[in-house]
Amino acid sequence: MRKSIALHLGLIALLIVLQFVLPAYHHGNMARIMVMATYAMGYNIMFGYTGLLSLGHAMFFAAGLYGMGLSVQFLGMGVGPAFGMGLFASLTLSLVVGLLALRTLGVAFMIVTLMFSQTIFLVILYFNPYTRGDEGFVIQQSVRHIFGLDLSDPTIRYFAALVLFSTVLIGTLKLVQSNIGRVFIAIRENEPRAKMLGYDTWRHKLLSVVLSGTVSGAAGASYGILFGYVGASFAQVPYSIFPLLWVLLGGAGTVIGPFIGTLFMFYLIDLSSTVTDAYMLVVGVVLVLLTMFARNGLIGIVRERWAKWLP
Amino acid sequence: MEFGPHLLLATLEGLVQASVLTLTALGLSLVFGVMRVVNVAHGEFYMLGAVLAWFVTSMIGGSAAIGFMAALIIAPLLVGLLAALADWLVLRRIDYDPERTIVATIGLLYIIQQVTLMTYGPDAHPVAPPFNTRLALPWFEFTDGGLSMYWPWGLSTTSYKLFVIAAAIVTLLALWMLMAKSKLGLILRATQLDGETAQAFGIPVEKVYALVFGMGAALAALGAVLVVPIQQAHYLMGDDPLLLSFIVVIIGGLGSLRGTVVAAILIGMSDGIISVFFTPTLAKILATLLVAMVLVYRPNGLFGAKPA
Amino acid sequence: MKSKTLLSAAPTRRNVLTGLAAAGAATALPNFARYAHAGSDAPIKIGFQVHRTGIGAAYGRWYERTTNAAAKVINDAGGINGRPIGIVAEDDGTDPKRGAEVLEKFANQHGCDIAYGTLFSHVVIGSAPRAAELKLPYFVVSEGHHVASGMLNRYTLQPGITDVKSQVQAMAPFVADNLGKKVTMIYPDFAFGHNHRDFFSEAIAAQGGEVIAKLAIPPTETSFTKYFPQIPRETEVIYHVMVGPSVLTFVKELGEFFGPSHPEIFGFIDSLEAVDFASPGLEFLEGTHFWEGMPRYAQSNQTDADKFYRAAIGIDDKGASLDDPKDVSTYAHMFGCWETLYTIKDGMEASGYKGPADRQSLIEAVEAITDMPEGREHPQGAKLFNGKTHQVFGPQYISKVEGGKLVVQHTTSIEDGLYPDEVDYTAQSF
Known part of the structure; x- marks a missing residue:
């Protein structure tokens, strides 16, 4: 327990140090990776810990993104309250989706989430007079201020991303060590058994979906605020597949895995794209190799071999 | 266009779509039924079928019919071989673990798509x-003189579209x-029921x-050659068929071939017919929601008997 | 604390190495002597954001060929301010998120002087905020109205291609006068289509016509016949503009739907960009009209500039690759790359551009440009640049399919496409 807290606080400390030493390009990347890793951590709550595989998480990310963006655009809110609107939108959506989709299991659950997400994407296109369709809209630099801080400034952006990331990282750690977290894992391992032991598994699964969806929405809202763009491409299928890949790569059901997976995938694409245009080919090959030789992801291997205590 | 002819046209279009979808979804359903794995690269095998059809026809040249007949045989065969190879090299080694298979086939999807882009190009x-x-x-309409026949503007189909429907029916029967x-077939059904017991009996x-x-991949490729x-053949054309096939397989009930056929017809047709009543994007939204809701209230599909 | 400003960042080892390598390559160039008199002979690095993968790849490929051809011509003639230009291409995957990342890579990793290139408007809109934050001039070739609408910022300019609003407005009088006044529009249900819908409805109304039906086709749709019955019987003109891999299916099914008797058809060439007119099923297009950004087929009155431009890229008189006549170019759009590079050249020369410290004066110099005469630098035609809205305006071509070829019937004037300013970027601070 103490080791794990030390590890996660250590990661946060490392990220603080990195802010001062990273060259500009990697500094910018790291801010983005932290936001996307937050998305992955949200996904991990449902998939890694509760065993619910969703193929439609892009809708939660998009709910946060548009909940925030439309509030700025049409209600004239500042980015702080707008962030709250983003959270509210993704919370509401995840509650509704959870109530409906949790009636299904396994592959049907995957498809239902996929369909709902596709519906959200089409709804964004349908209401194009407000959402500006696939093209999206810009959150102007002049709006992106909070407590007098300019969020488009690289250093401030980095710290804002770090605050979001750390909050969710520590929150996830606390969650999986709490009773609720243990019930999540029990559901993943054997739901009928968890039910037999007297847990209300349905209620816990709903809670997992809502937590997961809201954290994903927080990542979406933050992306819009920090990088100034709101667009429908974030609601499309690939953005539902990405968190699955990141989590699997890093190690599903580990707190730190989503971050490692996001980091690894980002640089895999970035570095291979300098060598060849066929970087998606490299990504494909790596994915196949990973499933063949590293089934539990990078952190999964670490946990198996060296550190059984990893949460 | 008036309502009646419009509905007939949408029905015909829906039937063509349903025919191709039936073949593609049957491939996915067969794989799921027997092997219990979800093949995310299924749409890419479909795309490969179309791209290979283009290669074959442009290489053979001459009469369009000869090239097309050759493509009808060669493309599914090649795609089938390639898929079997991928199974042997990758899926066999990860023990057909359901979740890892999903990731591995996502990997395959990227590989196939990218290689096609590099060789066939983006056009x-x-x-x-x-x-x-x-x-x-x-x-037909009722006029003062009783029932009379007329030719509404735009109400038409093509002989090739009718051929697609016929070809799909023949393939289905085969x-x-x-x-x-x-x-x-006996071996397949035995393996589907219980892989371990089948192995014990020397299968x-x-x-x-x-x-x-x-x-499974060959069936997808065949659907693509027909369409x-x-x-047109394009390196990103596999995404939509994958989604639709998924939906069909689930709605039809996992592993049920009969259910798959009925679901493919339902989905293919509803897409066409809903478009009669609503603006296009709204029709898509409603069709997508409808599928989701069917699943929510019939989680095992319309024809699945047991819980999955 | 380490300063994070872009300009004072110390060069990394990698940057130095690539710089040396580039300098080495420059000495190997036959034209080295021409650059020698300049103080510095390091190349001016132009970051080229290109759709190599994703839905825009068909356009991206031709944007890249045109860009490389223009860069070669410019370098052969002595480069800019005595320095050669180096194109640093990065794939944006036709994705706004990756697009923004690519801009960061140009500015902070490759040390590019400016960024340039991309077409799809969501990539432009997703990237532009980063361009402003990085203080990196960003020249786009997107034909979207996003620049002139005021949505973007002082660092984003579109000096090489006319925007959709202007194109559509210039088309409307021809459609109303020659084809008909009751128009049914068919367009993709995304922003590009909505631009057409909104601007054309307005423009045709000004000509006394009206749009009687609007068919927005969902993206990723692959079959279209089922939507065509929604075309009203009294339609005089069908106005179509589609993009993406299914365009050929769309046009073919339109032909099959109507059979031998169809209303007048007016299309934006986007519906058939990169598609061979000899493709099976397109025969019915004979006699229909198209907007073209630049005439794909060499016309009888072909200019010297057009001849030169085709030869430089390697394109024949039918707009296809010289080495593969089936490989049809995106001729109506890609001239924007060529012309944008020349405008960058003009701007850099006018401002005496030396390095990233001169980026602001480069933008001011481009904003000061007004007339761009027709010629090898601007083969599509003479243009007028509006420094306040950062948008260029040029002639548009209306062609008719005659004997399987597009023959220009009417060329609109620059004035036909002008509209009141919606923004003044020069009033914004850097």
Whole structure:
């Protein structure tokens, strides 16, 4: 327990140090990776810990993104309250989706989430007079201020991303060590058994979906605020597949895995794209190799071999 | 257009779509039924079928019909072999673990897509249909003089589209014969019921799996060859069929071939018919929601009996 | 604390190495002597954001060929301010998120002087905020109205291609006068289509016509016949503009739907960009009209500039690759790359551009440009640049399919496409 807290606080400390030493390009990347890793951590709550595989998480990310963006655009809110609107939108959506989709299991659950997400994407296109369709809209630099801080400034952006990331990282750690977290894992391992032991598994699964969806929405809202763009491409299928890949790569059901997976995938694409245009080919090959030789992801291997205590 | 002719046209279009979808979804359903894995790269095998059809027809040249017939045989065969190879090299080694198979086939999806982009290029290419005559269709109306026939504006189909429907029916019957009457069908059904017991009875399950995976991909490729004279071969064309096939397989009930066929027709047709009543994007939204809601309230599909 | 400003960042080892390598390559160039008199002979690095993968790849490929051809011509003639230009291409995957990342890579990793290139408007809109934050001039070739609408910022300019609003407005009088006044529009249900819908409805109304039906086709749709019955019977003109891999299916099914008797058809060439007119099923297009950004087929009155431009890229008189006549270019759009590079050249020369410290004066110099005469630098035609809205305006071509070829019927004037300013970027601070 103490080791794990030390590890996660250590990661946060490392990220603080990195802010001062990273060259500009990697500094910018790291801010983005932290936001996307937050998305992955949200996904991990449902998939890694509760065993619910969703193929439609892009809708939660998009709910946060548009909940925030439309509030700025049409209600004239500042980015702080707008962030709250983003959270509210993704919370509401995840509650509704959870109530409906949790009636299904396994592959049907995957498809239902996929369909709902596709519906959200089409709804964004349908209401194009407000959402500006696939093209999206810009959150102007002049709006992106909070407590007098300019969020488009690289250093401030980095710290804002770090605050979001750390909050969710520590929150996830606390969650999986709490009773609720243990019930999540029990559901993943054997739901009928968890039910037999007297847990209300349905209620816990709903809670997992809502937590997961809201954290994903927080990542979406933050992306819009920090990088100034709101667009429908974030609601499309690939953005539902990405968190699955990141989590699997890093190690599903580990707190730190989503971050490692996001980091690894980002640089895999970035570095291979300098060598060849066929970087998606490299990504494909790596994915196949990973499933063949590293089934539990990078952190999964670490946990198996060296550190059984990893949460 | 008036309501009646419009509905007829949408129904015809829906039937063409349903025919192709049936073949593609059957491939996915076969793989899921026998092997219990979800093949995310299924759409890419479909795309490969279309792209290979273009390669074959442009290499053979000459009469469109000869090239097309050759493509009809060569493309599914090659795609099937490739899929069987992928099964042997990758899926067999990860023990057909459901979740890892999803990731591995996502990897395959990227590999196939990228290799196609690098060799075939980003453009969409057409394949000439072997024959294609526009057939205007009549409609009937009650006038003062009783029932009379007229030719509404735009109410038409083509001979090739009718051929697609016929070809799909023939393939379906052949597949049904194969599953129900042949020894291979018996082996497949035995493996589907219980892989371990089948192995105990001397069925080479690994080889059966490779064969099934190949057959599934070949069916998708066949659907694509049929559709490519109507649409074009493009390296990103696999995404939509994958989604639709997924939906069909789930709605039809996992592993149920009969359910898959009925669901494919339902989905293919509803897409066409809903478009009669709403603006296009709204129609898509409603069709998508409808599918989701069917699943929510019938989680095992319309025809699935047992819980999955 | 380490300063994070872009300009003072110390060069990394990698940057130095690539710089040396580039300098080495420059000495190997036959034209080295021409650059020698300049103080510095390091190349001016132009970051080229290109759709190599994703839905825009068909356009991206031709944007890249045109860009490389223009860069070669410019370098052969002595480069800019005595320095050669180096194109640093990065794939944006036709994705706004990756697009923004690519801009960061140009500015902070490759040390590019400016960024340039991309077409799809969501990539432009997703990237532009980063361009402003990085203080990196960003020249786009997107034809979207996003620049002139005021949505973007002082660092984003579109000096090479006319925007959709202007194109559509210039088309409307021809459609109303020659084809008909009752128009049914068919367009993709995304922003590009909505631009057409909104601007054309307005423009045709000004000509006394009206749009009687609007068919927005969902993206990723692959079959279209089922939507065509929604075309009203009294339609005089069908106005179509589609993009993406299914365009050929769309046009073919339109032909099959109508059979021998169809209303007048007016299309934006986007519906058939990169598609061979000899493709099976397109025969019915004979006699229909198209907007073209630049005439794909060499016309009888072909200019010297057009001849030169085709030869430089390697394109024949039918707009296809010289080495593969089936490989049809995106001729109506890609001239924007060529012309943008020349405008960058003009701007850099006018401002005496030396390095990233001169980026602001480069933008001011481009904003000061007004007339761009027709010629090898601007083969599509003479243009007028509006420094306040950062948008260029040029002629548009209306062609008719005659004997399977597009023959220009009417060329609109620059004035036909002008509209009141919606923004003044020069009033914004850097």
